[in-house]
Amino acid sequence: MAKIKKPNKAGGMHSVNSAFKQVLQSKRVKSNIKNLLKVNKDGGFDCPGCAWGDSEEGFVHFCENGAKAIAWESTERKLTNAFFQQHTVSKLKKQSDYWLEYQGRLSQPMRYNAKTDKYEPTSWDGAITLIKNHLIAVESPDQVEFYTSGRASNEASYLYQLFGRVFGTNNFPDCSNMCHEASGVALKESIGVGKGTVVLDDFYKADAIFVFGQNPGTNHPRMMSALRKAAKGGCKIVSINNLKEIALQKFASPQQPLELLTGKSTSISQLYLTPKLGTDFALIRGIAKTIIDKFPNAIDKSFIEAHTIAFENYVKAVKQTEWSQIEEQTGVSKARIAEAAEIFAHSEKVISTWAMGITQHKHSVATIKELSNLHLMMGQIGKEGAGLSPVRGHSNVQGNRTMGINEKPSLSFLNKLSAQFDIPMPQKMGHNVQSALTALYEKRSSILICLGGNLAAAAPDTQYTAEAMSQAKLNVQISTKLNRSHLMVSKDALILPCLGRTEIDIQGSGPQQITVEDTFSMVHASAGTSAPPSEYCLSETDIIARIANAVLKECADQSLKKIDWLALRDDYSLIRNLIANSIDGFVDFNQKLKQKHGFHLANSAANRQWNTQSGKATFSACDIPSSLYSEQTDNLIAAYTAKKEQVFTLQSLRSHDQYNTTIYGMDDRYRGIKNQRKVLFINENDAKKMHLQEGQRVEIESIWEGNTTRKINDFKLVFYDIPRGNVAAYYPETNPLVPINSVGDHSYTPTSKSIPVVIRASLNTKIIDIITN
Numbered sequence: 001m002a003k004i005k006k007p008n009k010a011g012g013m014h015s016v017n018s019a020f021k022q023v024l025q026s027k028r029v030k031s032n033i034k035n036l037l038k039v040n041k042d043g044g045f046d047c048p049g050c051a052w053g054d055s056e057e058g059f060v061h062f063c064e065n066g067a068k069a070i071a072w073e074s075t076e077r078k079l080t081n082a083f084f085q086q087h088t089v090s091k092l093k094k095q096s097d098y099w100l101e102y103q104g105r106l107s108q109p110m111r112y113n114a115k116t117d118k119y120e121p122t123s124w125d126g127a128i129t130l131i132k133n134h135l136i137a138v139e140s141p142d143q144v145e146f147y148t149s150g151r152a153s154n155e156a157s158y159l160y161q162l163f164g165r166v167f168g169t170n171n172f173p174d175c176s177n178m179c180h181e182a183s184g185v186a187l188k189e190s191i192g193v194g195k196g197t198v199v200l201d202d203f204y205k206a207d208a209i210f211v212f213g214q215n216p217g218t219n220h221p222r223m224m225s226a227l228r229k230a231a232k233g234g235c236k237i238v239s240i241n242n243l244k245e246i247a248l249q250k251f252a253s254p255q256q257p258l259e260l261l262t263g264k265s266t267s268i269s270q271l272y273l274t275p276k277l278g279t280d281f282a283l284i285r286g287i288a289k290t291i292i293d294k295f296p297n298a299i300d301k302s303f304i305e306a307h308t309i310a311f312e313n314y315v316k317a318v319k320q321t322e323w324s325q326i327e328e329q330t331g332v333s334k335a336r337i338a339e340a341a342e343i344f345a346h347s348e349k350v351i352s353t354w355a356m357g358i359t360q361h362k363h364s365v366a367t368i369k370e371l372s373n374l375h376l377m378m379g380q381i382g383k384e385g386a387g388l389s390p391v392r393g394h395s396n397v398q399g400n401r402t403m404g405i406n407e408k409p410s411l412s413f414l415n416k417l418s419a420q421f422d423i424p425m426p427q428k429m430g431h432n433v434q435s436a437l438t439a440l441y442e443k444r445s446s447i448l449i450c451l452g453g454n455l456a457a458a459a460p461d462t463q464y465t466a467e468a469m470s471q472a473k474l475n476v477q478i479s480t481k482l483n484r485s486h487l488m489v490s491k492d493a494l495i496l497p498c499l500g501r502t503e504i505d506i507q508g509s510g511p512q513q514i515t516v517e518d519t520f521s522m523v524h525a526s527a528g529t530s531a532p533p534s535e536y537c538l539s540e541t542d543i544i545a546r547i548a549n550a551v552l553k554e555c556a557d558q559s560l561k562k563i564d565w566l567a568l569r570d571d572y573s574l575i576r577n578l579i580a581n582s583i584d585g586f587v588d589f590n591q592k593l594k595q596k597h598g599f600h601l602a603n604s605a606a607n608r609q610w611n612t613q614s615g616k617a618t619f620s621a622c623d624i625p626s627s628l629y630s631e632q633t634d635n636l637i638a639a640y641t642a643k644k645e646q647v648f649t650l651q652s653l654r655s656h657d658q659y660n661t662t663i664y665g666m667d668d669r670y671r672g673i674k675n676q677r678k679v680l681f682i683n684e685n686d687a688k689k690m691h692l693q694e695g696q697r698v699e700i701e702s703i704w705e706g707n708t709t710r711k712i713n714d715f716k717l718v719f720y721d722i723p724r725g726n727v728a729a730y731y732p733e734t735n736p737l738v739p740i741n742s743v744g745d746h747s748y749t750p751t752s753k754s755i756p757v758v759i760r761a762s763l764n765t766k767i768i769d770i771i772t773n
Contacts, residue, residue, distance in 0.1 A: 006672040009265040010217040010247035011064075011224065014669060015254050019067035022664060027076035031530055035070050035502050036062050038529055042596055046526035048073055048151055048501040049659055051392035051519040052222045053200040056597060063221035064254075068657075068664045072481075073500040074530055077104025079482060081121050084110060088117040093487050097457055097732060098663040101481045105497070107534035112475075112493035119486075119495060124538070124546070127494050132550040134447055134474040134492070141168030142428070143446045145436040148174045148405045149453030150394025151501070153514035153526070155575045156540040157396070157403040159568060160451055162578075163548040165404075165414075166423055166560055170430030171445070172407050175453055175660075176397050177433040178460075182359040182747040183390035184401070186368035190376075190618055192611030193604050195398065197387035198351055199520045204229055205385030208236045208347035210340070211269075212280055212371070213357020213753075217247020217670060218656045220355075220391055224251050228266045236343050239269040241357060242277050242651075243681075243728060244721040246670050271339055275330040276723045277649045278628040278754040280358055281367040282329040283337060285624055288374050289318050289326070290334075290341035298345040300379025307608055307617050308376050314619035321624060329624065331723050344378065349385030355393075357651075360753040362628060365746045369620040376617050382608035392519040393660060395501075399517030402583065402601070407432050416582045423559055433459060434748050437740060441468035449476040451540060452498075456485040457661040460738035460750040461710070478543055483661070497537045503528040505539045508570030512539070515576070515593065517601070524598035545569035628754045636703050637756055646690060647703065648682075650755040652731035652738070661732055668730075673718070680759070681720035681728040690759070694719045697762040700729070702737035702755050710737050713762055727759070 007014065023032045038044030039062045040054045047062060049069040062070070083103065089112065092100065109127045110119035122130075138144060146164045148157060161172060176184070184194030191197070203209065203226045216223035228251050231237055239248040248269050252259035259265055275283045291298060292315060304311050323334050330337075344350055352371055358364060372388060380386040392398050404413060407430035414425040431439055437459060439445035448455075448469060459465040469475060469488035476494045477486050486495050499505055505512045505528060513527040538546075549565040568575050573590050580589040585601040592599040604610070610617045627634050628649065637647050655677060657665035666675045673679055680698060692698065699713040715729060722728060731752065742751045 007246060007670060009250035009252050010670055011254055011259070012252035012265070013254075013260055015064040015221070016260070018669070019064045022068045022071040026071040026074060028074055032071050032074050035074060035530060036067055039066065039070060043527070045501050045528050046395055046516045046524050048395055050220045050222070051395050051398060052220045053518045053520040053522055054524065054597065055200065055225065065218070065221050065659055069659060070502055072101070072662065072664055074502045075104055078107045078533055079104050080107055084119040089119070089487050089489060090117055097484055097661065098666070100483055101662060103482055105481060105533040106479055106495060107497055108536040109497065110495040112489050114491055122494070124536070127496060128546050128550045130492065130494065131474070131476060131547050132554065135167070135551045136554050138446060141426070142171060142430070143444070144169060145171050145173055145431060145440065145445050145448045147436070147448065147450040147453065147455055148172060148400055149451060150175045150392075150397025150400055152400060152451050152540055153396060153516060154399045154403050154523070154579065155514050155572045156451065156544060157400045157405050158575060158579050159541055159544045159548070161404040162417070162563070163544060165417065165425045166421070166552060166563070168426050170407055170409060170426050170428060171436060172405050173431055173433040173436040174400060174405050175394060175458060176401060177748065178458060178750055179356055179393050180359055180390055180397070181749045182364035182744050183368055185747050186365045187372065187388065187390070189612070190369050190372035190620065191381065191388070191605040192617070195521055195603060196389040196519060197381055197603055197606040198389045199522070199600065200226065202351060202385050202387060203227070204233065206230060206235050206349050206351045207385065208238065208343050208350045210344070210350065210352040211237065211239045211241070211248065212352065212354035213241060214353065214355040214391060215241070215243070215245045215247065215653070216391070217245060217251070218654055219393070223391065225253060225255070227251070227268055228253055231266055231268050236270045236347065237268055238271045238273070238340050238343055240273045240275065240280065240283065242274050242723050242726055244272065244274065248272065271343065273332055273336060273340060274723055275332050277651055277726045278361045278363070279330040281363060281370050282326045282624045283332060284367070284370045284374055285318060285321055286323070286326040286330070286334070286337040287341040287344055288377065289321060289323070290338045291345045291377070292318055294338070295341070295345035299377055303379030304377065307610065308619060309614050309616045310619040310621065311377070313621040314373055314377070317621040317623060325624060344374070349383065350375070350378065350380045351385070351387055351389055353389040353391055355391050357753055359747070360744070360749055360751060362630070362744055362751050362754065363625045364744045364749065366620070366622045366625065369622065373619050376619060382606055387606065390519070395518070396516040398519060398521070399515070399523070402517055403579070404583070420578070420582050421562060423562065432748050434740060434743055437465055437468040440471050443471055446473045448472040448474070450485060451478050451544070454483040454485050454661040456488050457483065457732040457735070460735055460742070460752065461740035462732070462736040464740045478540060496543055497534065498543060499528070499532055499537050499539045501526060501528060502530045503532045504530065507539070507542065507572070512572045514572065521601040521603055522598050523601060525593045541572060541575070542569050629756060632705050633703065633756060636705060640703060640758055645758045646686070648686070648725055648727045648757050648759060650700065650702075650734065650737065650757045651726070651728045651753040652734040652755070653728055655730050658730070671720070676716065677730050677733060678715045679718045679729065680715040681718050681722055683722050683724045683726070684719040686724050687717055687719065692717055692761060698759050699762050700737065700757050700759055702739070702757050704739045704742060710739065712736055727757070
């Protein structure tokens with residue numbers, strides 16, 4: 001196998017070429033060029049990709065992956081009845097995730113026929129009636145799972161949670177359960193609010209930015225413009241990631257002619273540390289220990305005294321931590337950690353930002369609390385250019401939560417809803433993704449309704465998830481494109497085609513606009529400009545309103561009939577009036593939307609107001625976890641080691657031609673991978689120690705208690721700059737290795753970034769070796 005050739009910088013002309021390649025493939029070139037000129041602008045629509053904030057600078061406000069997302073959604077290809085008559089569900093299951101979505105936009109409601117194993121056309125009235133009949137027949141509302149994707153608008157999300165709660169359940173499993181749940185849990189306990197405390201402008205005022213467990217060049221490319229501008233302004237950027245990602249080293253802005261047309265680029269990171277997977281807690285503890293020992297005068301004692309509790313306990317825990325433990329766990333020397341600590345200590349304004357490289361571990365909540373400790377100790381929160389910034393994924397995943405998509409809602413929120421509508425709201429905690437799938441698997445739940453997303457490809461333990469979803473008596477998928485979740489059926493199922501973010505939404509009162517909330521708590525209006533792909537595509541809000549109206553008018557309880565769902569469908573401003581009356585920060589919602597660039601939701605912690613039990617920010621005095629795993633898993637690992645098998649820690653990740661579960665192509669340009677996805681990145685020395693060669697095919701088996709064997713095969717080894725003992729591969733291909741009950745403490749997020757695995761040469765490789773020899 002030839003050595004992979006990685007680029008020497010991210011961005012540049014390659015990004016432009018890649019973006020417009022997708023535009024050409026969409027077969028709607030003129031329409032999508034117009035879309036790109038309107039995305040993330042006032043009077044246009046919010047990008048259906050990531051949740052990064054919108055800059056007011058520049059002529060174009062899209063990135064490479066945003067262009068891909070728009071072209072992928074706004075495509076000329078359509079799925080009609082003819083397609084479904086050619087393909088049984090059993091046949092479709094054999095296709096790749098890329099192939100399924102590539103077929104184009106869903107264009108009419110379809111109902112699954114178990115006898116023919118095919119989807120067949122149905123009317124909207126027929127689809128709504130089927131859902132109504134199933135819902136009113138359940139023994140308990142808690143047998144229904146209302147799943148939500150992060151692309152749903154604020155209006156759709158609010159209506160969805162309102163319907164679910166009026167129906168009688170808090171079962172709102174959400175995509176955030178699988179990504180940033182740990183951020184919300186940890187920040188809520190530490191500083192009293194489960195969101196980041198900074199706005200985009202703070203990145204341009206920071207003296208130092210610490211980037212943890214994140215690859216923005218692929219996952220949030222617009223963030224690279226902010227990092228580039230910060231670096232150009234003298235900000236010191238410290239990247240902490242076990243993989244050496246090219247975008248965090250050198251970036252050429254496609255919007256800067258000199259960098260676009262020449263070989264020039266901007267150096268991003270002044271310091272790049274590569275700790276072993278799952279050891280960020282220990283590294284952050286090392287930074288804090290260095291500051292306490294070497295730079296005590298940099299500690300903000302006045303802030304600590306005025307705004308925090310339990311600092312003494314934290315200092316005691318830090319001083320008791322041995323450097324030998326920190327260095328052994330992280331694989332990073334004391335001297336290198338001290339370099340990061342010196343930058344932190346000597347910077348007046350510091351931002352720490354992170355993504356799923358931090359949140360998808362067993363000890364993620366404790367790690368984010370430790371990062372909060374560091375900021376609290378230095379007074380680096382609640383001032384311009386400083387604070388904590390979890391970078392969310394989907395474009396409105398944060399807004400979903402703000403609107404009440406939460407399986408564990410606060411009592412105050414439920415009380416507000418009850419008072420507003422004079423309807424009692426359910427008090428029992430609902431299901432997150434893990435408990436929802438478990439309930440479906442065990443047949444304690446019987447109906448699954450998915451507002452967007454691709455749960456089958458996003459969730460862990462692929463076989464378990466497939467069986468769980470297929471247990472549902474009714475599987476309803478509100479979607480723009482065909483995906484694997486539509487195929488997890490056994491009895492009744494519906495595919496309901498909806499509008500995309502790029503498309504015009506006309507209801508009874510005329511054209512509508514929706515709203516979204518970005519990762520910086522900025523709320524924007526969004527209105528699509530393209531014609532819908534079919535007259536049968538309805539907005540998500542319309543679909544929810546129709547279901548709610550049909551179900552609740554059948555209820556014997558007259559109080560449940562008070563809400564005029566169809567009036568809300570006809571005029572989204574009426575929904576925003578309801579939001580204004582029941583959710584903090586949205587007073588005069590419709591009026592605020594007229595502000596240029598949207599409006600900001602106040603953040604209590606950013607204002608140094610702490611909504612914690614004590615009324616102050618809280619230091620956490622946890623010890624460094626002794627292991628990435630549970631004691632039982634450690635015992636199993638020891639058994640493998642005793643058999644002379646080397647155990648690795650695997651992380652799943654995205655390729656550059658991918659956004660979440662959507663795969664735009666088979667390349668990963670920044671890592672030098674072409675036309676393939678079944679690859680395993682491994683340290684060359686680890687491979688040679690096992691007598692494995694680059695390009696060799698291997699099987700990967702995860703280690704977990706129980707009798708289930710979780711194994712994937714035929715992955716090609718790729719030598720990469722990664723710490724020894726760590727390996728990496730793409731998801732959803734690696735999802736089968738993540739056990740359904742391997743979750744983060746207190747967050748229940750899948751541990752997709754710390755999977756203990758063993759690697760063996762594939763059987764076919766062994767046969768080839770024998771023949772060759």
